[in-house]
Amino acid sequence: MGSRPALPSAAERVQRTCALSDSVSRLRYVRGARGEALDRLGIERVRDLLLHVPHRYLDFTHVTKVAFADVGEDATIVATVDKVNLKRPRPRMQIVELYVMDDTGVLVATFFRQPWIAEQVKPGDMVALSGKVTFAYGFRQMKAPFYEVLGSPGEASSYARVLPVHSVGEGVTAPWMRRIVSAALADVGDVADWLPARLAASHGLMTLARALREVHFPSSLAAAERARRRLAYDELLCLQLALLTRRDLELSDVEPVAHVTSGPHLEALLDALPFSLTDEQRLAADQILADMAAPRVMNRLLLGDVGTGKTAVAAVALAACADTGTQAAVMAPTSVLARQYAEKLGPVLDAAHISWALVTGSTPEGERAATERAVAEGALTVVFGTTALLSGSLEFSALSLAVIDEQHRFGVDQRAALRRKGEGADLLAMTATPIPRTLALSLYGDVDISRIRRRPRPGAGVSTKVVPPENLDLAWGAVRDAVAAGHQAYVICPLVDEADDGADLDDVPEPLRSSAARPHAASSTIEELRRSVLPGITCGLLTGRMPAAEKDLAMERFRSGKTQVLVATTVVEVGVDVPNATAMVVLDADRFGLATLHQLRGRVGRGDDAGVVFLSCAARRGSRARDRLAALEATSDGFELAELDLRLRREGEVLGYRQSGGVTLRISDLDADRDLVEAAHVDARELAAEDGRLRMPEHRPMALEVRDRFGAYFEELERA
Numbered sequence: 001m002g003s004r005p006a007l008p009s010a011a012e013r014v015q016r017t018c019a020l021s022d023s024v025s026r027l028r029y030v031r032g033a034r035g036e037a038l039d040r041l042g043i044e045r046v047r048d049l050l051l052h053v054p055h056r057y058l059d060f061t062h063v064t065k066v067a068f069a070d071v072g073e074d075a076t077i078v079a080t081v082d083k084v085n086l087k088r089p090r091p092r093m094q095i096v097e098l099y100v101m102d103d104t105g106v107l108v109a110t111f112f113r114q115p116w117i118a119e120q121v122k123p124g125d126m127v128a129l130s131g132k133v134t135f136a137y138g139f140r141q142m143k144a145p146f147y148e149v150l151g152s153p154g155e156a157s158s159y160a161r162v163l164p165v166h167s168v169g170e171g172v173t174a175p176w177m178r179r180i181v182s183a184a185l186a187d188v189g190d191v192a193d194w195l196p197a198r199l200a201a202s203h204g205l206m207t208l209a210r211a212l213r214e215v216h217f218p219s220s221l222a223a224a225e226r227a228r229r230r231l232a233y234d235e236l237l238c239l240q241l242a243l244l245t246r247r248d249l250e251l252s253d254v255e256p257v258a259h260v261t262s263g264p265h266l267e268a269l270l271d272a273l274p275f276s277l278t279d280e281q282r283l284a285a286d287q288i289l290a291d292m293a294a295p296r297v298m299n300r301l302l303l304g305d306v307g308t309g310k311t312a313v314a315a316v317a318l319a320a321c322a323d324t325g326t327q328a329a330v331m332a333p334t335s336v337l338a339r340q341y342a343e344k345l346g347p348v349l350d351a352a353h354i355s356w357a358l359v360t361g362s363t364p365e366g367e368r369a370a371t372e373r374a375v376a377e378g379a380l381t382v383v384f385g386t387t388a389l390l391s392g393s394l395e396f397s398a399l400s401l402a403v404i405d406e407q408h409r410f411g412v413d414q415r416a417a418l419r420r421k422g423e424g425a426d427l428l429a430m431t432a433t434p435i436p437r438t439l440a441l442s443l444y445g446d447v448d449i450s451r452i453r454r455r456p457r458p459g460a461g462v463s464t465k466v467v468p469p470e471n472l473d474l475a476w477g478a479v480r481d482a483v484a485a486g487h488q489a490y491v492i493c494p495l496v497d498e499a500d501d502g503a504d505l506d507d508v509p510e511p512l513r514s515s516a517a518r519p520h521a522a523s524s525t526i527e528e529l530r531r532s533v534l535p536g537i538t539c540g541l542l543t544g545r546m547p548a549a550e551k552d553l554a555m556e557r558f559r560s561g562k563t564q565v566l567v568a569t570t571v572v573e574v575g576v577d578v579p580n581a582t583a584m585v586v587l588d589a590d591r592f593g594l595a596t597l598h599q600l601r602g603r604v605g606r607g608d609d610a611g612v613v614f615l616s617c618a619a620r621r622g623s624r625a626r627d628r629l630a631a632l633e634a635t636s637d638g639f640e641l642a643e644l645d646l647r648l649r650r651e652g653e654v655l656g657y658r659q660s661g662g663v664t665l666r667i668s669d670l671d672a673d674r675d676l677v678e679a680a681h682v683d684a685r686e687l688a689a690e691d692g693r694l695r696m697p698e699h700r701p702m703a704l705e706v707r708d709r710f711g712a713y714f715e716e717l718e719r720a
Helices: 007-021 032-040 046-050 153-159 174-188 197-202 208-216 221-251 264-272 279-293 310-324 335-351 365-377 412-419 437-443 469-484 522-533 548-560 594-601 624-634 638-648 674-690 697-719
Strands: 056-059 074-090 093-102 105-112 126-136 139-143 146-151 162-165 299-304 327-331 356-359 382-385 399-405 426-431 448-452 462-467 488-492 539-542 565-568 581-586 611-616
Touching: 007 046, 007 174, 032 174, 046 174, 056 146, 056 221, 074 105, 093 126, 105 126, 162 174, 162 221, 174 208, 208 221, 221 674, 221 697, 264 310, 264 335, 279 299, 279 310, 279 426, 279 448, 299 310, 310 327, 310 335, 310 382, 310 399, 310 426, 327 335, 335 356, 335 382, 335 548, 356 365, 399 412, 412 426, 437 674, 462 469, 462 624, 469 488, 469 581, 469 611, 488 522, 522 539, 522 565, 539 548, 581 594, 594 611, 594 624, 594 638, 624 638
Parallel strands: 105 139, 299 426, 299 448, 327 382, 327 399, 356 382, 399 426, 462 611, 488 565, 488 581, 539 565, 581 611
Antiparallel strands: 056 162, 074 093, 074 126, 093 105, 126 139, 126 146
């Protein structure tokens, strides 16, 4: 017989596991300022600390001598401080230079705006430096390297190991963070594993206790990566299970609607479309109709790049509601897009004898009241609108389909609120934002996905050019030429007005920006264009902060050709269709994500005339900011750009989660961990099919882990 742990031993492990939920203040060394510093880092409980994994490692088992450090490459050097210089070349600029030496030569480490380093590091100290090696003024140099004071030369041998580097803040240094984590592992690190052994074994994963030790204090870099992958899989699996469990809770006790998918309204709508569906569109429509006909609630995401015809596919689903005798709601993030839906689909629905209406914040009170009565009586089949559809005064007679466009721009509660207006309503979410497969699987694990890649009508195409600000005359010349030829143009600005703090901008990391200079504001840019850059040309303004009626009027003037140049923010990013627009200038283009820029350039070249897009960027050739924009010059494939954007930015930033209340993964790398994303997706689906609420005894630890990590999903549902 195999041995089993003694009861006291098992009880101690359970006690240590339960201690993960204790306040971090129970740990040694966590007092006063250090406790406050941890709180600012989002570390409130012991488990938060243990999952605060290092963001890099210094491999002191592979230290390079100064003379043998390759210029242009990263290196780790351990040397003795010979001299410390604090310079003040100008007011509010302090530079610290450390001259360090070993038995092969001297290296200069330079730190900017960190004068305290001159107090922390003294001649005679042994330090470790890690960074890119350059050469200037006769010395090998490092600019702003990571540094660690090791002590006296006699103590340096004890650092012949892999040293973790945790993210820290004011009040807690890297050495103190290591000390606190080490104490936590000593006290509660030997925890019970919540992951079923069969899953860990099938993917060759470490135990949880070993992974926590190796990720913080690895025996080798390879072991650190294996530990990180175990914790990344945990995170991905828990997120998948949270999404699936939430869906199970949402749809419990709900009677689904089995739609009719071969009726006269659908046939009439297909005949009324000005084109035949492509193979990809037909496949997506068939998948949607199959879901709608099935005796279960549909949860489907339709992914389609700019101009791939998602609107036509959605129209097929609307027709199925008409044949079933039920209703559909189409919610868009802006009144401009909602109105455009109505204008494009309205005539097609009319031809198919499907009644419809539009409801936005600017709908006149009398018209809105009449629409609400018709919806409540079942006299209207389709309602297009914005979040005005969520109003308590709008009650549907038989809502069976909720279509949400650019769904990541809405909060989880808004999407749920629309769906609750119809018992058992199917959900079709759509987005023109290209989403990498790994991102779609991880963040939409509870959703079936349809993709449309190719445009049925490619248009005349778009050329993209990156220009420095000093060459913007080329762009303005192209705008003037377009207007002279009877066409129109867009000018895109990051900010609405000069008072903006930029909080709504895409979260592009500093290294990917050309400078910290203040971005252009639409309100001041339009005045400059009217005054000196584009005199005699009719310029209009469109921003998300304008009242709905003003936005509609601005868009209508541009669509009708009364406005020749539209100065706007990213409010025109999706859905705006003006085939006569052939030129675009994006100011401070490096302040936007690649996916956003790709969406913006999709606004031109949609007709018979080719479009041109100028991306203004102050960065030098060869810089990361410039190279990132060069990718837009090289390819028009939105999904390829989305993959690149994911490598450069965190997944929540790519989708704009700062606005929509989503969750950002802390450990997983959706680009590097593609296999783990796929594995977690499959495993979660199998677990959900076997035990949807994770109620089996062997799954209870997993259920607790899921709720502990992603409880916000369930809290919102319980509030509702």
